[in-house]
Amino acid sequence: MTGCGLGEGTSPRGNRSNLQGLVYTLTKSKLGSLKKLRLMNNRLSILPVALLNALPSLEALYLGNNTISEIPKNLFLKTPDLRVIDLSFNRIRTVSIETTDQFDKLASRHSIKVNLTSNPFYCDCALVGFISWMHQTRNITIVNNVTYKCTASQSGPLSGRSIINLIPKYLGCSSTSRGTGLRLPYAGLVVIVVVLSLLVMTVMYLNRRGIARHCTELQNARKGRVEERDRPCVALPYSEVTSTIS
Template sequence: STGEIIWALISILLLFTVSGCPQECRCNTALKTVDCRAQELKEIPTKLPYETELLYLQDNKIQVISHTPFITTPWLKILDLSNNSITSVSSKTFHGLHHLQVLNLTNNFIQHIENKVFNQLQNLHKLDLSFNRLLSLPESLGDNIKNLTLVAVHHNLLQRIQRVLLDSLSNLEVFLFKDNPWHCNCEVIGFRLWLESFLYRGGTIDEIVCFSPEDLKGKDLFKVPYEKYRTCSAISSSFLLANIKHFSSDPKGINKHLHHDEHGDGSHSDCETKPKPRPVSLRHAIATVVITGVVCGIVCLMMLAAAIYGCAYAAIMAKYHKELKKVEHLAPAIEQGSAEEKEPLDSSLA
């Protein structure tokens, strides 16, 4: 029928459109690769082959990424957008790329990344955001990316990274931070504690050099003594000293303080002394008191038993010495009586 013929023509046209290779690119059907490098492209080309797994778009002039540009290439595993002029990345940019493993966005002009931009990239292993102008990272970066092993953010404008973001990167192995203007005030404590735990677990990082405050400028974050933060309002000095060798078990609590200080009115200094917080666990405190009471009771009972034993021993020994003295006092009289009994017997014999 006419309808079937029209539908067949539309299907052939769609197949040609999806499976075609853009004029500016080189396509390798066997390797499922599309190479569009250094073609002065200003936008991501359309009509990419549906089965594409490797897409190279580096060294172009792409500034704006259109809405869902990769919807026709759902099998992408490697996407390289480095060395372009991209300024921002929206939440729909990588929509549908459930198989993407490597994403390279290095050497662009990205200042902002929307919060849910990476949420659909469940199989992403490597994310390179280096050499951009990022002021912050999306807090939900690791919410759905459980396989992420490498993140590179060196050469950006980052001053801090929120602890809640770091805690979500459960399988991370390499985190590169070099050449960012890190602000090493009280808000960096949670970041440093996480880094120490990350290194203890075998993770790899590069150097983190403080940019501010002025007295710490140019100093390695790990060489800043913890005493510098003893009076910080973010966490108490007791909590800080307790976590120098042991990673905090309540990261969200720390982040809550840090988040509050970051968005405060700025009327307080970074290291203003605050009242000591209440105990973390009342149940643990009560258990400690009970155990201490039991131990003290046992010690008191042992001391009482020792005192009773000592008194009884002293009484027995006193009675023993008294009886001994009586025996010694009666001994001479017994000996004298024995002598008098012997004299008549001797005289009678004479």
């Protein structure tokens, strides 16, 4: 079987029903040889992993113009021959390291094409790994990646800016931030330092009398040691020294 698709323009309720029916059909029917699956324009918000697990020979997956917001883990685990992944015009705000790792695993077998055009990317530290991946990845064609833009950001007016040219400092992130293994944004570090400083100052203020008393005791002890060290020696008269020796 070459291709299969879900009727376009389905209502949300009908969408859920049809999707469940399609999953059931694909998992129960002998469609292991299916090469192309077209599910465009169906208001899909989720991607059941079971849907692709039943299609080990799938080579092209078209999911454009839906409402998908994330790519499930291990979605492509059972589709090693997948070469085309179209997720354009969806609601994907970030691309996780787990997702790019899935793409890389497919690309280790053969070249693949990924289309994420016109998704509302949120430019924060979680997107740093994806940006870095786009610059470094091999054997993967990222369709129209120069057109991928920020729709919102955590740091500065980046809305409408191309994400391919962003660097971590524009997002308020450390240069080593990568997906879920992030360091805190600089702004977060500043807040932590300020809070800790205020806490230390509060503790010192509440214990100011005890601290002052302790400082006074230390100062007096030090002063006593200095006076003892600087006390002049008293020389005995020669006659007293002689009589003492005798």
